[in-house]
Amino acid sequence: MSYWDPIPTVRACAEGEPLPGLAEWVPAYNDSWDTGSDVWQERNWRNVPGPFYGAATDTCWVGREVAPDHVLYDDEFGLEFVYRQPRTPEETHRVMAAAWQDPMAGYACDGDERWTPELVREWWRDRGRVREWAVGLDRSWSGSARADEREAAGGARAYVAYIDDGLEDHLRGYVFWLAERRQPRPDELLPRL
Template identity: 55%
Template structure:
């Protein structure tokens, strides 16, 4: 799947019930900058509009969004290893962001990523992939519970890099260059 824009869904959610939490309302527009800013984003976060910067260490993100969030180390700071591709995934992202007490997530990545920066990240993906390949924190039963299957997240991240991330990034490059998501059949830029 190529790029899907999560921002309209994020902007429509404040004041709406969060489907994952009975009775809870979304109280923030998660398309805004992270409190600590873009400059503090985690280097492992995949390019896209959403990112994590200076998150807490409560190990909550994977409980809500195991298909999007990983922990950077055994202390549990979070980052996005995959951007949301559906409305349901945006809801899981909001759950993860809302659970994170520092409010360390942001959604203004489109204002900062450039085609050149995306291509630079892609060229350096081996560094990210190598980091993910050596994650083994889930070795013991207690660690596996505490880290919410971060080892499974690392495997999913490597699979994402190896399988479908290039197509997503080519679609995201189109979005950055054209100001809209690509339509079916449109030629996508190269990485």
């Protein structure tokens, strides 16, 4: 699968479906998290292109507690951002739970209306900057005395591994999705980045 659309799962939750197994994180639907946010201009440059992204989030470091395979913290202010877009309903629920824990309402899931194929390609061309940042974060936090920083260093390593293997295919599928708003047929080639 080249790209999986998480937005139907988001809509189902907004209509009242519970987040399975995440009741401790999201006791009830919180309508303060708007799927049509206006935080795009403030988004963290480390966010991987896709519908979910973090901008001016809190600095409480709770996102990785519920979505460690998707959320990471920057090293400057502790802001949360999405380093891997969800690929299943469960992963979508986890990213949503991370977003709903943010008292600053700094997450959004309107990236499909904001990203364009050219913006995704620009992000991909500049991936070396993101990779270099993640390598540096791992280097500085992996030996930290703080357990939460050492744990987050693992997320930085996972981000580097994803940039090196897997992210390109995902983004090629996402560019197709942005252009066509559908999954590619088996005989269709994905666009180049």
